[in-house]
Amino acid sequence: MYDLEVTQRHSMQSVIEAEICDLVTEFRTEIKSSNGTLTIRTTFILSVLNVLWCMIAGVRYAHDDPKLVKMLEKNFGMTKAQTFIDPVHSFPFLKKVFPKFLKTDYVSKVFEESHQYSQSLINERKMEGAYLQEPQNYIDCFLKKIEESKNDAKSVYTTENLQMMIEDFMQTGSTTSVGTLNYGVLFLTLNPKVQQRCQAEIDAVVPRHLVPTLDDIEKMPYFQATILETHRLGNIVPIPIPRVAPTNWTLRGYTIPKDTIIISNHYSVHMDEEYWGDPKTFRPDRFINDKGEFVQDKHVCQFGFGKRYCIGVTLTNSVIPIYIATLLQNFNFSVLPGTSPPTTDPELGVSLSPQEFSVHVTARP
Numbered sequence: 226m227y228d229l230e231v232t233q234r235h236s237m238q239s240v241i242e243a244e245i246c247d248l249v250t251e252f253r254t255e256i257k258s259s260n261g262t263l264t265i266r267t268t269f270i271l272s273v274l275n276v277l278w279c280m281i282a283g284v285r286y287a288h289d290d291p292k293l294v295k296m297l298e299k300n301f302g303m304t305k306a307q308t309f310i311d312p313v314h315s316f317p318f319l320k321k322v323f324p325k326f327l328k329t330d331y332v333s334k335v336f337e338e339s340h341q342y343s344q345s346l347i348n349e350r351k352m353e354g355a356y357l358q359e360p361q362n363y364i365d366c367f368l369k370k371i372e373e374s375k376n377d378a379k380s381v382y383t384t385e386n387l388q389m390m391i392e393d394f395m396q397t398g399s400t401t402s403v404g405t406l407n408y409g410v411l412f413l414t415l416n417p418k419v420q421q422r423c424q425a426e427i428d429a430v431v432p433r434h435l436v437p438t439l440d441d442i443e444k445m446p447y448f449q450a451t452i453l454e455t456h457r458l459g460n461i462v463p464i465p466i467p468r469v470a471p472t473n474w475t476l477r478g479y480t481i482p483k484d485t486i487i488i489s490n491h492y493s494v495h496m497d498e499e500y501w502g503d504p505k506t507f508r509p510d511r512f513i514n515d516k517g518e519f520v521q522d523k524h525v526c527q528f529g530f531g532k533r534y535c536i537g538v539t540l541t542n543s544v545i546p547i548y549i550a551t552l553l554q555n556f557n558f559s560v561l562p563g564t565s566p567p568t569t570d571p572e573l574g575v576s577l578s579p580q581e582f583s584v585h586v587t588a589r590p
């Protein structure tokens with residue numbers, strides 16, 4: 226997956242470009258009819274899913290395609306219906322006792338629908354047949370591997386695993402990216418000086434009629450710092466996927482027995498007062514050195530660590546900066562006149578997103 230993404234960096238840029246251009250057109254239409262008010266919650270989700278789908282299945286839907294809209298609503302609902310800290314994980318019998326309260330029936334139904342949908346996508350690619358000669362996307366590459374390893378009983382390349390991967394991408398990929406984009410718009414709205422400084426930097430590097438590329442963004446230190454600060458303070462995945470210790474091991478004098486479930490706490494790293502000084506403040510300058518250069522900081526660990534860190538990192542590091550830079554090229558965001566600034570408190574779920582909020586948006590001259 227990491228390799229697929231890297232080698233397809235160019236084609237990924239063109240899919241992202243097509244999507245963000247459509248989104249800018251949609252924003253322009255919407256703010257004309259709403260007198261500049263834009264409500265942000267699911268605003269980015271269809272667009273982000275389309276980018277994901279192009280990579281996974283080679284399909285780009287119209288935003289009003291009923292198939293896409295339905296799947297995405299279910300997907301969103303499933304994410305919000307689940308949490309990692311769930312009593313059912315320790316006491317599975319509770320599912321039978323309180324199915325309505327614990328939403329277990331609903332979650333099973335959503336999972337079942339996702340399963341059917343991923344199977345239909347796989348069938349489509351199989352019938353198309355190109356995967357054997359010229360695999361075009363993630364599903365094709367996986368199908369080819371299934372074919373090549375069909376005589377290996379221990380192979381991980383199975384149709385069931387492919388289904389699970391597609392469902393993982395659908396759920397984790399879309400909600401995390403959307404949560405980050407929502408926080409991006411919110412933090413820029415609440416911090417007009419940061420917004421203006423980013424716009425000045427973007428304008429100095431990219432002509433207005435062009436969508437910024439990743440090469441352009443590498444020339445924008447303050448904007449890069451703003452994206453990293455969005456990841457830090459947004460805390461989209463405060464408590465990531467639980468892991469299991471494969472062997473007995475020792476860490477800083479503590480013995481961790483084999484099979485222990487380990488849950489890290491990214492929130493406490495991102496909000497550590499001792500390290501950051503003012504962790505609750507949105508301050509991109511913390512990632513700018515004396516020479517005005519952008520400096521990465523390993524204390525921002527939004528994608529996790531080690532061998533099993535987020536598989537969508539390359540995609541996310543393309544989508545988020547290109548989307549936000551293009552929006553800043555085209556629009557100004559501010560708090561709705563006569564209202565209090567929206568809260569930055571999250572809506573809870575497996576991954577976080579700001580609560581629905583409205584902003585005042587004007588097209589830049």
Ligand code: HEM
Pocket residue numbers: 277393394397398399401402405461462465466468526527528529530531532533534535536537538540541
């Ligand atoms: C802002 C966006 C994202 C954030 C903050 C994020 C965060 C994370 C984190 C913290 C983990 C756990 C890593 C660990 O255990 O050390 C993870 C795993 C994962 N992410 Fe993401 N993610 C994002 C976007 C995506 C996207 C776009 C995709 C799909 C293309 C994706 C797919 C996955 C998958 C499949 C895993 C499990 C990897 C494994 O277990 O080996 N994520 N992500």
